[in-house]
Amino acid sequence: MHLARFEAEPAIYVAPGRVNLIGEHTDYAEGFVMPAAIDFATLAAISPRGDGKIALFSENYGQVRYFDAAELPAAAGKHWTDYPLGVVSILAGEGNAIPGFSLSLWGDVPLGAGLSSSASVEVATALAVTGLMGVSYPGPVLARLCQRAENEFVGRAAASWTSSSRRMERRTMRCCWIAAT
Numbered sequence: 208m209h210l211a212r213f214e215a216e217p218a219i220y221v222a223p224g225r226v227n228l229i230g231e232h233t234d235y236a237e238g239f240v241m242p243a244a245i246d247f248a249t250l251a252a253i254s255p256r257g258d259g260k261i262a263l264f265s266e267n268y269g270q271v272r273y274f275d276a277a278e279l280p281a282a283a284g285k286h287w288t289d290y291p292l293g294v295v296s297i298l299a300g301e302g303n304a305i306p307g308f309s310l311s312l313w314g315d316v317p318l319g320a321g322l323s324s325s326a327s328v329e330v331a332t333a334l335a336v337t338g339l340m341g342v343s344y345p346g347p348v349l350a351r352l353c354q355r356a357e358n359e360f361v362g363r364a365a366a367s368w369t370s371s372s373r374r375m376e377r378r379t380m381r382c383c384w385i386a387a388t
Contacts (some may be wrong), residue, residue: 209252212309213264218254218338220331221250221331222249224248225243225244226242228241247315248316251311251332252310253308253336259275259276260274261276264310274292290329294353297352298333304340312328330353
């Protein structure tokens with residue numbers, strides 16, 4: 208899909224959806240949760256661009272949108288691209304120079320089913336973009352950056368795990384948010 212559309216060999220990253228075994232609807236209010244990764248996931252394929260543009264393609268929606276890496280949108284546009292753009296915006300706000308890139312997304316995490324489809328898109332995007340930039344964040348930090356993308360850019364309440372579930376968060380990040388190149 209990516210190679211044919213953008214004529215560039217991509218690096219591939221994957222992030223799973225998740226389910227709360229306990230604590231559904233308490234996670235985004237700082238309540239106690241026990242999350243677990245599931246077999247549904249988002250795949251992100253990324254390759255660099257030389258024109259300073261960000262190309263976001265969704266296989267699920269059959270749409271591609273282009274943005275200027277030097278002039279990211281300041282606010283969400285009520286579109287699926289808000290989720291990857293939110294991640295890029297938060298990464299830029301952390302002092303990272305955002306290069307031009309092409310990002311293709313595909314996922315089978317059911318939308319609106321409480322399986323963290325948006326978090327899956329955000330984490331796959333974050334892994335892909337930081338991988339392209341050669342930047343590394345510890346798993347819990349990356350998870351918080353993605354949460355900020357959803358809260359601050361997209362404008363939705365997103366889960367944040369409490370200290371009691373940090374061990375599960377680290378284990379989930381290490382074992383299940385696998386980056387493959």
